[in-house]
Amino acid sequence: MLASVLNVTYLVGAVALVLGLRGMSSPDTARRGNLWAAAGIGIAIATSLIYPFEGAEHNNYGWIAGALILGSIFGWLAAMRVKMTAMPQMVSIFNGLGGACAVLLAVIELQQAGAATGAAQLSVLMLTLLIGGVAFSGSILAYLKLDGKVWDSQVTLPYHGAVNLVLLLATVGFGVYLTTTGNIPTGLLIGLLVLTLVYGFSFVAPIGGADMPVVISLLNSFTGLSAATAGIVYGNQIMLVGGILVGASGTILTILMCRAMNRSLLNVIIGNFGGGGAASGGADGDQVVKTVNPSDLAIQLFYAKSVVIIPGYGLAVAQAQKTCKELDDLLSANGVDVVYAIHPVAGRMPGHMNVLLAEADVPYPKLLDLDAANDTLAGADVVLIIGANDVVNPDAENDPASPLYGMPVLKAWTAKQTVVLKRSMSPGYAGVQNPLFFLENNKMLFGDAKASLQELVGEVKNL
Amino acid sequence: MDQLLSFINENLLLIYLLVFTVILGFEVISSIPTVLHTPLMSGANAISGIVIIGAIILLRTSSPTDYFTLSLGALGILLAMVNVVGGFAVTNRMLEMFKKKKSTK
Numbered sequence: 141m142l143a144s145v146l147n148v149t150y151l152v153g154a155v156a157l158v159l160g161l162r163g164m165s166s167p168d169t170a171r172r173g174n175l176w177a178a179a180g181i182g183i184a185i186a187t188s189l190i191y192p193f194e195g196a197e198h199n200n201y202g203w204i205a206g207a208l209i210l211g212s213i214f215g216w217l218a219a220m221r222v223k224m225t226a227m228p229q230m231v232s233i234f235n236g237l238g239g240a241c242a243v244l245l246a247v248i249e250l251q252q253a254g255a256a257t258g259a260a261q262l263s264v265l266m267l268t269l270l271i272g273g274v275a276f277s278g279s280i281l282a283y284l285k286l287d288g289k290v291w292d293s294q295v296t297l298p299y300h301g302a303v304n305l306v307l308l309l310a311t312v313g314f315g316v317y318l319t320t321t322g323n324i325p326t327g328l329l330i331g332l333l334v335l336t337l338v339y340g341f342s343f344v345a346p347i348g349g350a351d352m353p354v355v356i357s358l359l360n361s362f363t364g365l366s367a368a369t370a371g372i373v374y375g376n377q378i379m380l381v382g383g384i385l386v387g388a389s390g391t392i393l394t395i396l397m398c399r400a401m402n403r404s405l406l407n408v409i410i411g412n413f414g415g416g417g418a419a420s421g422g423a424d425g426d427q428v429v430k431t432v433n434p435s436d437l438a439i440q441l442f443y444a445k446s447v448v449i450i451p452g453y454g455l456a457v458a459q460a461q462k463t464c465k466e467l468d469d470l471l472s473a474n475g476v477d478v479v480y481a482i483h484p485v486a487g488r489m490p491g492h493m494n495v496l497l498a499e500a501d502v503p504y505p506k507l508l509d510l511d512a513a514n515d516t517l518a519g520a521d522v523v524l525i526i527g528a529n530d531v532v533n534p535d536a537e538n539d540p541a542s543p544l545y546g547m548p549v550l551k552a553w554t555a556k557q558t559v560v561l562k563r564s565m566s567p568g569y570a571g572v573q574n575p576l577f578f579l580e581n582n583k584m585l586f587g588d589a590k591a592s593l594q595e596l597v598g599e600v601k602n603l
Numbered sequence: 604m605d606q607l608l609s610f611i612n613e614n615l616l617l618i619y620l621l622v623f624t625v626i627l628g629f630e631v632i633s634s635i636p637t638v639l640h641t642p643l644m645s646g647a648n649a650i651s652g653i654v655i656i657g658a659i660i661l662l663r664t665s666s667p668t669d670y671f672t673l674s675l676g677a678l679g680i681l682l683a684m685v686n687v688v689g690g691f692a693v694t695n696r697m698l699e700m701f702k703k704k705k706s707t708k
Contacts, residue, residue: 157650158627164643165634171698174646178691181653185687188659198667204659207677211684218685219692230693231645234686238651241683244675245657252672260610360648367654372617374657380617381624382653388628389647393640484637491640498700509637 142192149187154381156180161385167504184378224499225459228356228489229286235360236279242272242366247333249373250324259322264372266319270311270336272366277340278359285344286352286488295345304346307339343409351408353489354397358405361390393490400484402536402547429565432583434592437559438599441467444521446477448513450550454527454562456487456496460590464526465500467593470600479506481513481523481550483531510548518554525552525560527589529568532558534576542572558582561592642697649690655683 157180163173189204215234222230246269253262284290297303314332318324347355364386371379398405441447449468455461468478480497487493494507508516517523525532532552535542552558553576560577562584567573576582585592611618635643658679665672 157653158631161628161631161643161647161650162634164639164646165631165636167638167698167701170639170642170701171695174642174691174694174698177646177650178687178695181650181687181691184653184656185659188656189663191660193664195664197663198665200662200665200667200673203673203677204662204680207680208684211681212688214681215685215687215689216692219689219696222693224697227641227645227693227697230689231648234645234690234693235648235651237682238648238654238686241652241654241658241679241686244679244682245654245661248661248672248675357644360644360651363651363654364647367651367657368621370654370657374660376656376660377617377620379653379656380620382650384621384624385628385631386647386651388625389632389643392629392632393644396637396640482637484640487641489641489644491637491642491644494638495641495697495700498697504638504701507638 142190146187146191149183150376150378153180153183153187154378156183157378157382157385161389180378181382184382188376224495225456225488226287227492227495228353229283231360231489232279232283232286232356235356235363236276236283238363239272239275239279239359239366242268242363242370243276243333245370245373246272247329250329251326253324257322259319261373262319262322264369266315268366268369268373269333270315271362271369273333273336274340274343275359275362275366277337278344278355278362281341281344282352282355282359285348295341297345300342300346304339304342307335307342311335311339347408351401351403353485353492354394354401354403354405354408356489357390357393357397359390361387361394364388364390397485397490400490400548402544427578429577430583432559432585434585434595435599437583437585438596438603440557441471441476441522441524441596442474442600442603444471444476446479446516446520446522447471448479448481448517448520448523448552448555450481450483450513450523450525450528450532450552451493451497452483452486452526452528452531453488454529455589456492456527458527458589460526460593461496461500461502463590463593463597465497465502467597467600468502470597479508479513479516481517481552482507482509483528483550484510484548486528486531510550514551514554517551520555521557523552523555523558525558525562526593527561529562529574530572532576533568533572533574534579535572535574544572552576553579553581556581559585561585561587561589563588642694642701645690645697646694649687649694652683652687652690655680655687658683 156176160173160177163169163176246265250265344355364383368380368383371383471478482493532550533544534553536544536547536549658676662676
């Protein structure tokens with residue numbers, strides 16, 4: 141009787157997860173959606189705590205309660221303390237922890253597996269170990285990289301692509317071999333675990349900079365998949381449903397991001413944009429850019445009718461979103477129509493710029509997505525491009541030879557005047573020069589995004 | 604081939620669930636706008652902590668003197684719980700900022 145009631149509560153939990161994710165489809169319902177999803181997991185955990193088993197039932201509630209309470213405290217503290225700009229590394233480390241749990245499960249079950257364990261069960265456990273392991277160590281390295289603790293060059297070997305391929309084949313081969321033998325000695329199991337973790341590390345090692353969000357999202361889908369395979373092991377449907385939903389979400393975000401950056405997934409995983417060296421790096425000698433000083437720009441902005449701000453990675457790195465909002469307020473108070481054009485991959489992860497601007501109190505109706513932004517950009521008086529580069533490159537539309545060709549971009553050049561706030565003339569991460577900088581109606585304001593914006597704010601206040 | 608077919612037939616309902624969840628997942632996630640992709644990522648991330656159920660089941664069925672399983676399993680629960688609680692809490696924090704903006708507008 142109890143079991144049949146609890147099966148229904150598992151079902152309720154699974155439905156809450158799906159409805160919760162559905163709620164995420166609009167900013168108005170997203171918060172409720174998140175609470176629904178949390179309730180779904182809560183119901184599932186409560187159910188699993190009292191679900192009766194046939195045979196031995198030792199419960200060990202002391203151990204479980206201790207772990208649940210400690211985990212909740214650590215998780216809560218981390219979530220309350222993290223800065224919004226540090227969100228990518230936060231997501232990475234949390235993701236790694238989920239992967240670690242899947243790995244621990246697989247290790248324990250495999251270590252206890254005997255002759256009675258079926259081949260299907262063994263294969264699924266092995267899959268959980270491999271996917272969870274890569275998700276775990278990969279996420280940890282991604283965290284270290286995003287947090288600036290490790291640099292790409294420190295962990296990349298020559299011919300890293302080949303090294304990775306060999307490691308992958310070795311890991312999978314070893315896993316398959318152990319599965320077919322049926323009996324797994326602890327020593328070999330540990331060997332496989334180490335190999336898997338090394339591969340996860342090595343998988344993430346050559347990926348850097350603006351490609352990191354793709355990797356986080358991919359690793360997120362791996363963790364989801366490992367939860368789903370673990371669900372098969374325990375014959376638990378809600379684990380399967382939850383895991384698959386996460387897998388689907390991670391996969392879709394990965395695809396969307398690759399598309400927004402005009403890259404194939406393989407290209408992201410294997411390496412940088414064609415080595416980056418061949419393209420025209422640095423300023424071409426015979427082309428000159430015009431610069432503008434902050435006081436002139438302040439006057440121009442103050443008396444403009446419409447201003448579009450295009451924030452990019454540089455703004456996020458300089459943590460200048462609050463200063464940006466300050467400028468916005470000053471201009472809006474003078475009747476200037478200020479909106480933000482957000483490229484899908486602006487910031488340090490997809491949608492990150494929206495969160496950063498929301499934190500700075502920018503109302504979200506002011507944030508335009510790609511299509512709406514391109515309509516507004518045409519004819520705008522001044523476009524401020526802050527720390528963005530490749531996402532406003534006209535070559536994406538005009539030059540079939542450019543690596544950016546075909547990538548959806550913000551057509552800043554259709555405005556009357558563009559101003560680029562940037563530290564130097566160095567190319568963006570695609571490694572190509574941006575012809576926008578040399579256009580007749582573009583001016584440059586060199587300097588750190590935050591410092592430049594502060595100067596602008598000061599000048600506008602003096603008007 | 605026969606083996607594969609019989610495996611599918613024996614686990615028919617599970618496979619139905621798997622296939623339809625994949626389709627459902629892709630449909631639901633595709634309708635989520637870019638604005639919400641960061642909260643989606645951290646929310647989905649929290650859901651992946653559902654693997655904790657497995658760890659709880661494992662711990663409840665293992666012998667009270669099997670300290671290997673108990674300690675590793677408890678570690679698994681702890682880590683997954685950090686993922687779940689931290690993930691949902693941080694997502695809520697982000698979404699609260701979106702909400703506040705709307706009411707003050």
